[in-house]
Amino acid sequence: MAEIKWPEKRRLIGTKVPRLDGPDKATGRARYSQDINRPGMLHALILRSPYAHCRIKSLDLSQAQKAPGVRAIVTVGQVNYTAGRKEGKPGWEFPVSVTDVGRELFYHGDEILAIAADTEEHARDALRLVKIEYEQLPFIVKEETALQKRLGPSTVPGKDASNVLAGGSRTEGDPDGAKKAAEVLVKGTYGVPVITHCCLETHGLVAEWESPKSLTIWCTTQAVPGTAGQLQGFLAGHGITCSVRCITHHMGGGYGSKFGPDIQGQLAAVLALVAKAPVKLFLDRDEEHLAAGNRPSATATVTIGGSRNGTISVFEAASYGTPGVGRAAGVNIGILPYVYEVRNVRISTDIVRLNHGAARAMRAPAHPQNCFITECAVDDFANAAGLDPMEVRLKNLPQNDPAAVTKIPTSFPALRNTIYTDEIRIAAELSQWKKKWHPPGKGPTKGPWKHGIGMALHTWGGAGRADNDVFVTISSDGSVLVQCSTQDLGTGERTVLAIVVAEALGLDPKDLTVVIGESQIGRSTGSGGSTTAPGTAPAALVAAINARDELFRKVAPKLGLKPDDLVLEPNKITDKASGKTFTWRQFCARLGVDTVRGQGNWIPGLSNLGVGGVQVAEVWVDTETGVVRLDKIVAVQDCGMVINKLACESQVAGGVIMGINLAMFEEMIVDEQTGRMVNPDFEFYKLGGMLDMPEIIVHMHDMPERGVIGIGEPPTISTAAAIGNAICNALGVRVPRTPFSPDRVLAALHARK
Amino acid sequence: MKNFTYYRPLSLEAAVALLDNRWGTTELLAGGTDLLDLQKEYIAQPDKVVSLTFIQDPVFTRIEVPQILPGTKPTVSIGAAVKIADIAEHAELKNLFPALTDAAAQVGGPQIRNMGTLGGNLCQRNRCWYFRDEHVLCLLKGGRRCFASDGENRYHAIFTKGHPCVIVHPSTLAPALIALGASVEVVGPSGKRTIELNKFFQAPTKPDQREHVLAPNEIVVRVLIPVEGLRNASYEVRHKQSYDWPLAQAAVAFRLSGGKATNVRIVLGHVAPIPHVATEAQKVVEGQTITRELAEQAGEAATVGAAPLSQNAYKVHLVKVAVKRALLLASGAQPDWAI
């Protein structure tokens, strides 16, 4: 087989193609998991810990069991109780006195049990009839408190009670010597709080057993086969052998928080089994904030120094952050300082565990935090040196790696300096940086408003992965079916597959039928790390080419032609030998009752990894009220070969909007007296609305020669840092922590006076 | 939410008759933008919900602006069932009472303004996140302490002296209406009475008190605003530009004659358990020409008595700015803060 490459001349790839499911989504025809209703379906809800830390002293289900409409109750202790396998019984056949009494709960929102009833209202009423006696235990919900006490109450099961874990450290070169030698040295503290994913479609699923051996779930997940597999494994752990099918046709966002069935998936599957009826279980908004994942906070005290001409020679950061009861750090010491090349480095981080919900991966895990910590410090350094921060950025970019340049010229190390330099130039032009940048605090004013502009850089991987099967089926009526078990989180993945196959077969993407989001189709990997398009697009190309070749092999003999003489062009197949042409339909018609099927998996050479990205924010700040108005954000982004320019631009705009919310509005606030989150809602957990959004200018820096690279995560990384720098440029003082609310802006202004 | 019996009376009298004379067991339902949330969160658990939406009485449902003739003392009447959106968009009201219509136009978002009513706005419950959390037994739910006093209080009151519960009153229409000298007409078992709006609100401290002085079986029928030719304006400082609450608000009204301001009223929102009349600021402005300097002095004076909590000292500063800007707006100065 000839080596498969992306076509030299691309008719569709890189153009703007409206998403295939756009009309379905706009009209409401698209059915999300939450829209699924099954005959006889029950509604389930979860009872959660009201305390930040407690132990279940007693648990009485008798009243709840008798409540109207209640069909099944299953506890978390029971689904976790696998010791019963020895007796040949699943955990839920054991009494709660064995499985749950004595169980420790570690945060407000920690799951206790779930009840399935005929209506949601009945389920809610029944939850309130569960009688639990709690032993309240000490808790810590504030990082400062944990850092003072260090050895506080436990946040995880077991004996390890320490609240502060060493998250690692790294020293390179001679930071002390470099600090002494530095002509310019500045120190600052920068931080971002815990924020949550805020998926508009909350976590959950509908679970239905077709037979004791076969379970179907309609689950909102970013890992369709993975979720089915995890649930199957869970059931096997209780001695239940069955097949699990997962369906996710449309999805309202995951952002890293939806990689498995979670506890609600396990509870729903068991409730459906016990009640012998389909069960729907979706979280409410408050549960989403409390227990469905969050992005760890990060705070760092940074010392940055270098020469007066802007070369950074030393970067030190002592940092900490909290993943709640989780273990993942908010600061990734491996990628600090972020993006830039600095010779003398000292980094350390502490992981502060608190009694609130656990962190999960969230769109570019650790990157926005690391970017904020680094990029704010870089600007403060530039300001102290009296230099334009854009020039300082250009000066400290990592060089193109000479070894990579000769060995793998399309790799990121071979291109990083070129990519950033080009993107900074483009961003500078689009934002009129040269004209608009001014020394901090010295910009234009309008009444009490001051103007500011700021820049930040980011990077991400976005590699392709194997184990993504795509199937392309061509029928004699000329129709083409594209199948893959992968999921479309709202990213436009369905359309990516259509574009690639249509490009290869000379068709219009609209004419294809794309079926995705069904685990039984084949293998696919979870949508994490911006790997979906680079993992599936190559597979789609291979599948399409295999289908085409198979079509030629089958039809050519019937026409007395040789497969090798056939050339496929848009809507037309030509026989090189005779010059005869067929339309696509005419040609496919010769299949008769036959169909052809091409299969493809990811192969190397069509995708790549490693991207840059530059963002510039322009703001106005009301110096009397501390109110910040975002004027404009310019986002320049590469992702190798752009497949769908329209979807890419949307992804970047969406990433920017998410970054704006980190910068301006979001914060999980947990009360130290009660241990409860006080804003598990969208009222005081703030998200910007239309009126809060600036003009967003997106520029895709297309590099087709690099192959496909993921786009999902990078564009959200540097927005908050760029906004932070713009505010500093406006005011001449640093607002050290997000969200940049009026009180924080005023505090920074007043601290200067 | 807890099950309840739903009533749809066709007259105010019939509605009054359905109400209990103690708080908690019966609730009035207008637009439902507040009540339904309270019920879903189990903060309100009424046995009876009495809908007001089927009452057609024009006094209750309409805006009446009489002809304004020299020498008369006309009164504008706005029915309690009037939607906030209809107030915001009313041409004559915009002309007479920009303080009110500007405040109305900034309430929540379009959905809230299209459902929320004037009566509901004045009688809505406070937004304190401890009060709204069923699991926190605060003063207003029969507990022994106010959690906001020592807790998460960035959005709470700065005028806290004498207030064991440090909520802020949520209505942004109320400060404007008080500045305009409005009163409310209410109906109860023994007929109608009128209450000056600046006596309508109270700082609650226990479960059987609301944020206003109505009896549990009284209903707001309408709001009456005298047309006195006052210059008026409201200014709010907001973090988000939609679907959010202000951090601080100032509503002002005064008569401008011979370049001097008299009958000055300055009322602050979102800084105290009730709309806060800034008496000291009023004194600064009374009888004076409104200049930028005077407006600033008034802003300073408006903060007299402020005793901020651990996280909300910033509001003291916002009060100064809001008062200054509202005064300048009302005096007709070109706002230099508009961009």
Ligand SMILES: Cc1cc2nc3c(=O)[nH]c(=O)nc-3n(C[C@H](O)[C@H](O)[C@H](O)COP(=O)(O)OP(=O)(O)OC[C@H]3O[C@@H](n4cnc5c(N)ncnc54)[C@H](O)[C@@H]3O)c2cc1C
């Ligand atoms: C996100 C958000 C932002 C908001 N921002 C603002 C803002 O900036 N400024 C502002 O002022 N408001 C704001 N609101 C509140 C909104 O204005 C109120 O929810 C609304 O006015 C309530 O009116 P309603 O008719 O829906 O009342 P309902 O929810 O029906 O009733 C509220 C309460 O008033 C009682 N009630 C209703 N009508 C009467 C009557 N005629 N007589 C006696 N009692 C009555 C009810 O029994 C109930 O206790 C906001 C709300 C939200 C959710």
